[in-house]
Amino acid sequence: MSVISASFFRKKSVLVSAAVVIILAGGVATLAMMKSTSHKEPIMTKWVPHNNLQVDVTRPDVLIESRSLSQLPSDILTLPFLKNTLTEDFVFYYQNNADRLGIAGSLQRIIFEHQLTLKDSLINELLDQPAQIALWRDGKGKLNHFIMVIHRGGLAKMLEPLAHVVVDDSQLSKASPETIRIGDRELPLYKLRYNGQKTLLFASEGDNIVLLSSDDFLFNAQQQAADTTALVNDLLHERRPWDESFAMAQDTDSPPQQRIMLRSSYLAMGYQRFIPAFAGLRLDKNPQGWRSYLELNDRDGSEEASLDFTPVWQAMPSGAGLCVALPLSRRMPAFMLRQSGATPEMAQQIGEQFSGTAGLCWYPQSRLYTPLLVAQLTQTPDASWDDAAATLFSRFIGQPALPIDTVNHDDVHLWQREIRSRYAPYPASQSRHQDAPDQGRFFRASLAHYQQTVMFSLDDALVENATRTLKKNFPPMSDILPAGQKTALYLSPAKLADIFKQETYSSLPQEMEPIFYNAAQTLLYPRLTALAKEPAYAVALEKNCEFGSAPHWITLQWLPL
Incomplete structure (x- = not known):
């Protein structure tokens, strides 16, 4: 379409x-x-915000788990009602949206100007790996806030050249704070500016990289947000901090090709307090096709x-x-x-x-x-x-x-x-x-x-x-x-x-x-x-x-x- x-x-x-x-x-x-x-x-459980975005980082509105994020749009086309209703233009739109093109363009400029050994296809390579992306609504109800973790073998070596250009690049720099404590270590935290005033923060360790859509995740007023730091620590150590909030802590099955979990508070558009019995919706994609599940409270x-x-x-x-x-x-x-x-x-x-x-x-x-x-x-x-x-x-x-x-x-x-x-x-x-x-x-x-x-x-x-x-x-x-x-x-x-x-x-x-x-x-x-x-x-x-x-x-x- x-x-x-x-x-x-x-x-x-x-x-x-x-x-x-x-x-x-x-x-x-x-x-x-x-x-x-x-x-x-x-x-009535009152929640006190612990960051400037006023979102609970332990309870995302939507959680996507994917063996390959780049395949997600085309896999969605195989859902009932959508495979004959939407067209390949849907895939083209999400594979070529402004944010993705902006980030890719910024990285290509950095690679070219600093003569790095990284490939122009860095974004495509990262999105073709196993990943989790958690999304939260902004004040207008749009899923504009996200935290993403990507797993890729050899990631640390692949990203090493970027550490040498942060001193004198106009778009890639150290974030504020410049480091984030992971266990007993301080890891460098980077910020990429793209599409004008938009920013993307990221930190990596070993074969894992965590990306945040805003530095407001990291602060509560002027103080660092301890819950976000703890979350990033878990993600970099391949723990699964969001499983419990989606009643998946006891799940021992092998992960599907694609999994989309939506919290009922997001689906109900403000009426969820009237239907607390329904806690969430889950869609799993396996070779046999999609299956759907409902979370009962x-x-x-x-x-x-x-x-x-x-x-x-x-x-x-x-x-x-x-x-x-x-x-x-x-x-x-x-x-x-x-x-x-x-x-x-x-x-x-x-x-x-x-x-x-x-x-x-x-x-x-x-x-x-x-x-x-x-x-x-x-x-x-x-x-x-x-x-x-x-x-x-x-x-x-x-x-x-x-x-x-x-x-x-x-x-x-x-x-x-x-x-x-x-x-x-x-x-x-x-x-x-x-x-x-x-x-x-x-x-x-x-x-x-x-x-x-x-x-x-x-x-x-x-x-x-x-x-x-x-x-x-x-x-x-x-x-x-x-x-x-x-x-x-x-x-x-x-x-x-x-x-x-x-x-x-x-x-x-x-x-x-x-x-x-x-x-x-x-x-x-x-x-x-x-x-x-x-x-x-x-x-x-x-x-x-x-x-x-x-x-x-x-x-x-x-x-x-």
């Missing part, structure tokens, strides 16, 4: 950012209703969540492009409600009937920012529960507040409020409150429950379909999922392609953005067309999986439908 400039997505990101704010406002009331009869507080860390997703799939209307079933914490939502000003009695009354499972689905007839949220109760709620839910809905949904429209009919209890937004589906002419001071397009945010199921969405049509599903008047997602499986994820590439097309073209009106619109038509549309040809899949957990005394990995099964 040809690469589209980042500015291509700027308009789209504005839409999504505004939409996420709306979803957050709407989702608080429903997400906040998931606490069991237990009065235990959620596990320990029993206490899962905060009384449930892995019984059957009621969620029975309530979800069919026709979704993407669905995920989640084991939600039964402690955190009530805690957040209390922090938001709800009385302890109201928070407990709302939360004590929720079972600890929920689901989200996105539909092509709706929008990316208006998914359907479904959660289960342990029993049919009484009138006092309804009163408390109505109070919370009125308090948290909609600003400025418009009247709440309430419907109680045929065992369905429904609360709705109009929320003004330029991105909403309904024109002002369809408002039920024509005398409201602020007129404009609006969402009709809806919260409902039918018997033991609670539903919420900014799209009232999805909530209506869910109530019809529960009344057996609309087919549920459970009809198309494999029976007897613990399905956690469903995806239909054809419907996902429709969702992506709708979001792309709605954010790029042809008359206002003709260049980007044409770029989407030329570059993006063919890739989405290829995606739409892929079969639908259900991703299931192991049938007998459960929370244990310690975090552990379980195999994910990809079942074509």
Whole structure:
């Protein structure tokens, strides 16, 4: 797939950012209703930063282990959905990105000007060796911070010529501090400046070299960061300091060709505290292909969540492009409600009937920012529960507040409020409150429950379909999922392609953005067309999986439908 400039997505990101704010406002009331009869507080571990980047060097967001980093982009192309969707341009982009070219160019200049015996292909040789690279998010959520360790026989001799040019070179110099203590020795620490103001720090010992993307890893205010120094020490001595944080300390299998581990706090985009049961995702590449794994947290860390997703799939209307079933914490939502000003009695009354499972689905007839949220109760709620839910809905949904429209009919209890937004589906002419001071397009945010199921969405049509599903008047997602499986994820590439097309073209009106619109038509549309040809899949957990005394990995099964 040809690469589209980042500015291509700027308009789209504005839409999504505004939409996420709306979803957050709407989702608080429903997400906040998931606490069991237990009065235990959620596990809140405060972490004190030990370096200027304010990242925990012992717990990277993403960890890549590779026999050859240079082969990773092409190996990713063999993943399901990607091998027929992406093209060799994807490999070209990551093998020729600005940072790699900048570093290679700087080294080539140093080799040429100082007449060194190093090869111009030094970068390619290093990236073709076994390596680990740990990545952390920056303040904008991008994986811009990294620490990498590379193993290569004869490395010390190969890098020896660089030590002689640091005195008088404009790009390669001693770092500050000039040395780093490894055991009882002081190793020299070098800094390479490339692409203007970017820097790369590195230290080597024996056959190992460690590279850091920033010297802020090494300092906490003006003091040296002891945890980073200890980490570099471990890496240079071929220890594996990140294994324990990814529950891999007991792994004795031979390493695969490629391994990618992603922490759930990175994948969940800020919502991980609601799903502490899921700790991470792992992808392993062997000669037989890719396999995927899910890390389950320990029993206490899962905060009384449930892995019984059957009621969620029975309530979800069919026709979704993407669905995920989640084991939600039964402690955190009530805690957040209390922090938001709800009385302890109201928070407990709302939360004590929720079972600890929920689901989200996105539909092509709706929008990316208006998914359907479904959660289960342990029993049919009484009138006092309804009163408390109505109070919370009125308090948290909609600003400025418009009247709440309430419907109680045929065992369905429904609360709705109009929320003004330029991105909403309904024109002002369809408002039920024509005398409201602020007129404009609006969402009709809806919260409902039918018997033991609670539903919420900014799209009232999805909530209506869910109530019809529960009344057996609309087919549920459970009809198309494999029976007897613990399905956690469903995806239909054809419907996902429709969702992506709708979001792309709605954010790029042809008359206002003709260049980007044409770029989407030329570059993006063919890739989405290829995606739409892929079969639908259900991703299931192991049938007998459960929370244990310690975090552990379980195999994910990809079942074509």
